[in-house]
């Protein structure tokens with residue numbers, strides 16, 4: 453984790469936390485003065501002992517950057533009234549590991565902070581554009597194939613991301629139902645459109661795990677497994693320690709879920725690709741092999757507030773904000789890229805700049821995209 457500067461410089465006391473996180477990243481990489489190892493080969497571990505290889509790390513880091521720069525783009529375009537939805541994925545980009553370790557045919561029901569997951573799942577099929585697809589959704593554009601402009605919704609038919617909203621936890625029972633249907637379909641000889649050993653995956657926030665609808669799904673999943681009936685659902689709780697402005701008591705998710713009979717608990721550090729990868733892998737493989745309901749507690753952070761309208765600086769101390777921002781998973785990924793010798797400082801900065809340009813270029817350069825982005829407010 454990056455250090456919290458003491459004293460906190462003036463530029464880190466501003467209102468615009470999105471800009472601060474972006475500057476933090478660039479300054480951190482530019483000023484890095486650690487020692488770089490000899491670069492690993494693509495199929496070698498990115499860090500000694502890591503389950504993630506260098507080629508995999510490179511792609512996951514890229515997915516994280518794509519997601520982050522879409523968030524930053526949304527904050528800028530909101531001011532221009534082109535984008536309305538600024539709930540982002542910043543701090544949650546490690547969920548790309550879940551996408552990498554599942555198949556694109558594993559039905560996914562996603563939390564609204566799943567930009568990293570989507571960017572990574574897009575790799576599984578050629579010829580698709582994760583940036584344009586996400587931008588249409590951010591803008592609630594009527595051209596968005598999955599929502600038709602109703603809301604920001606992650607979704608894709610070819611990628612088996614079933615569109616739905618996640619903020620009332622209503623997708624958890626649906627995910628469980630899908631998992632049970634995969635098995636039931638197999639049992640009754642119904643031709644499935646996906647492989648018979650598929651699992652349903654479902655992500656949600658720590659606060660949402662308390663929702664009655666979520667608890668219904670956990671209970672029904674455990675009730676099913678108790679009877680030795682298969683229910684291959686992977687519940688992924690993206691624990692950033694807060695829901696809007698209410699903090700989750702520390703340790704609550706682990707204590708509430710690690711001892712539940714018939715809901716098998718795994719923990720992974722979603723802020724650290726090198727360390728977290730093996731734990732995510734264990735959870736995914738357990739779910740697929742045992743066909744049992746599985747709970748993956750994924751550590752995340754919430755950067756840049758609940759949404760662009762949440763001026764956290766008005767209700768949290770600067771020291772607290774800086775402490776959360778120091779856990780930015782992109783800073784951690786930058787350290788891994790640099791210390792492993794896989795990338796130079798210039799390469800990391802150039803890659804970040806390229807994704808920033810791609811995201812911003814959507815509205816500023818391509819007139820067709822511009823039309824698509826604004827169609828929600830100015831319908832033809």
Ligand SMILES: Cc1ncc(C[n+]2csc(CCOP(=O)(O)OP(=O)(O)O)c2C)c(N)n1
Pocket residue numbers: 565619620656657658659660661690692694695696754758
């Ligand atoms: C039934 C219902 N109550 C309240 C809300 C408002 N709401 C939206 S997100 C949210 C909290 C989400 O917190 P968490 O699940 O931890 O996800 P995070 O945003 O931290 O990723 C709430 C209360 C809602 N959407 N639906």
Ligand SMILES: [Mg+2]
Pocket residue numbers: 657658659690691692693694695696
């Ligand atoms: Mg939360």
